[in-house]
Amino acid sequence: MTAVRRGLQPLIPALRRFARALVRNSEGADDLVQDTIVRALRGEHLFQGGDLRTWLFTILLNLDRNRRRGLARKPFLAVIEDIDPPGDPAADGSGRDIERGLSLLPPEQREVLLLVTLEGLSYREAADAQGVPIGTVMSRLSRARTALRDYLDGELPPLREVGGSNTGRRA
Numbered sequence: 169m170t171a172v173r174r175g176l177q178p179l180i181p182a183l184r185r186f187a188r189a190l191v192r193n194s195e196g197a198d199d200l201v202q203d204t205i206v207r208a209l210r211g212e213h214l215f216q217g218g219d220l221r222t223w224l225f226t227i228l229l230n231l232d233r234n235r236r237r238g239l240a241r242k243p244f245l246a247v248i249e250d251i252d253p254p255g256d257p258a259a260d261g262s263g264r265d266i267e268r269g270l271s272l273l274p275p276e277q278r279e280v281l282l283l284v285t286l287e288g289l290s291y292r293e294a295a296d297a298q299g300v301p302i303g304t305v306m307s308r309l310s311r312a313r314t315a316l317r318d319y320l321d322g323e324l325p326p327l328r329e330v331g332g333s334n335t336g337r338r339a
Contacts, residue, residue, distance in 0.1 A: 172212035175220040189282045204228040225297040269319040277312035280305050
């Protein structure tokens with residue numbers, strides 16, 4: 169039995185937890201974990217030792233990014249809702265919750281925040297999983313924590329510029 173097959177089963181709960189936090193849909197998360205496992209088993213000959221957990225998170229992140237790219241090409245119709253919809257208060261009565269705050273983060277920031285805080289990966293492991301330098305992880309994590317803290321404190325998220333005006337101004 170290979171190292172991948174021996175180490176895979178104990179890591180499935182962590183993969184599920186991370187996928188559910190990323191996708192925010194248990195059915196989609198389970199599909200993502202299944203695809204990750206299939207990809208890992210098919211490519212187990214490519215695993216060159218090291219941290220199996222980081223390798224699996226890398227596969228999962230790449231599959232999720234591919235999924236998001238595919239969804240971005242499809243038309244999406246949704247009801248526009250307020251930042252804090254009435255009648256949907258958080259448990260503390262503030263009307264804001266962490267899940268909603270996470271959904272407002274850019275995907276790269278949400279990924280690194282979940283890898284480090286939810287899954288307990290080191291900055292180096294998160295950098296390896298995302299395929300970026302460790303400084304990028306530290307920057308993304310700092311911005312994600314600040315944005316989430318601001319959201320939970322009641323500040324509106326900053327507007328992101330749409331389009332390519334290149335004026336350097338924010339919308």
